[in-house]
Amino acid sequence: MNTTLLIAAALALTAAADSALAQINVTHQSRRINGMSSSTAAGITDDQGPFSNAPAPNDLGIWTGDLTLPGFISGTASQSGGYDGDSTIQLESFAITLGGGNGPDTSAHSTLTNEFTYEFIVDTARTFTFSADIACAGPGGPPLTVVDFSVVIHLTGPSGDVFRYTTAPENGFSISVSDLAGAVEAGAYTLSCFASGFVSFEAPPDMSGGNGAGGGAGGTQPIMTFTIGGPACPADWDGSGGIDGDDIAAFFIDWQQGIADIDQSGGTDGDDITFFFDRWQAGC
Numbered sequence: 001m002n003t004t005l006l007i008a009a010a011l012a013l014t015a016a017a018d019s020a021l022a023q024i025n026v027t028h029q030s031r032r033i034n035g036m037s038s039s040t041a042a043g044i045t046d047d048q049g050p051f052s053n054a055p056a057p058n059d060l061g062i063w064t065g066d067l068t069l070p071g072f073i074s075g076t077a078s079q080s081g082g083y084d085g086d087s088t089i090q091l092e093s094f095a096i097t098l099g100g101g102n103g104p105d106t107s108a109h110s111t112l113t114n115e116f117t118y119e120f121i122v123d124t125a126r127t128f129t130f131s132a133d134i135a136c137a138g139p140g141g142p143p144l145t146v147v148d149f150s151v152v153i154h155l156t157g158p159s160g161d162v163f164r165y166t167t168a169p170e171n172g173f174s175i176s177v178s179d180l181a182g183a184v185e186a187g188a189y190t191l192s193c194f195a196s197g198f199v200s201f202e203a204p205p206d207m208s209g210g211n212g213a214g215g216g217a218g219g220t221q222p223i224m225t226f227t228i229g230g231p232a233c234p235a236d237w238d239g240s241g242g243i244d245g246d247d248i249a250a251f252f253i254d255w256q257q258g259i260a261d262i263d264q265s266g267g268t269d270g271d272d273i274t275f276f277f278d279r280w281q282a283g284c
Helices: 002-013 246-258 270-282
Strands: 025-041 044-053 063-069 073-083 088-102 105-122 126-136 144-158 160-166 174-184 187-203 211-218 224-230
Touching: 025 073, 025 088, 044 063, 044 160, 063 105, 063 187, 073 105, 073 187, 073 211, 088 105, 088 187, 126 144, 126 187, 144 174, 160 174, 246 270
Parallel strands: none
Antiparallel strands: 025 044, 025 105, 063 073, 073 088, 088 211, 088 224, 105 187, 126 174, 126 211, 126 224, 144 160, 144 187, 187 211
16 A cells, blocks of 8 residues: 555645544533531521522633632632633642631531533544542541531443542542543543532530531642543544545544644654554554
8 A cells, every 4th residue: 555645645635624623522511619508606597608600501611710608617619620622621620628616605517519510422432531639528527516528520421430439438538540541432421520518516505615627628730631532443533433535534634733643642743644554554
């Protein structure tokens, strides 16, 4: 086979091509911070909230938001991240914190939730990489207090969970995943990171010094990165399920735009052409 002729033909086919399609087709997002608190002193209760902060429903890109919760148990929550318009969904920062207390004859409870969820479609079987680093406080605290935090990260698709991680005693209430690699089939997916926190205390009238508790959740930036790569069969570049000349044309559309790093070297160059044609000639 004359590789030079194939390259020339592909370049001719792609000279007037439109921009390449994104590898992730995002259809919906649900990013929201919610909180509420209740504080009681001498039998009088002050309820605060519910409070909420979220981007516009049709805002699929990067969003930074936060929320401050008042009360005897006060708190903050924040997140920053989103979809890059092509192949990556990244949660750069993500945290919740609750804590406080008061003197005798008081009580309080507060709740915060922080959600980062994207729904998207993958056009064909593709590879992916995933990393995450986040932890939360475990249960504990003084008598007459409750500290309950959790974080759940999951990717769910047509065949169920691709992966699911939950903070728990057996993992030290942490989620740490580095460069997980795998493949997903074509279809609709949901990627989500959800954190919740609840803290309460009671300080009876005879409790000298009062009572209180606190905790939180957060991690090292970036908190979570999910990237869709090339087709699970690299030579089937257009995801048609077969290997033919259309894959050459599709590959060179992306190559000319600098997004055909098929050999995962960190850049798009002539080595990617060689790598692609080795797989194309081998049938995958």
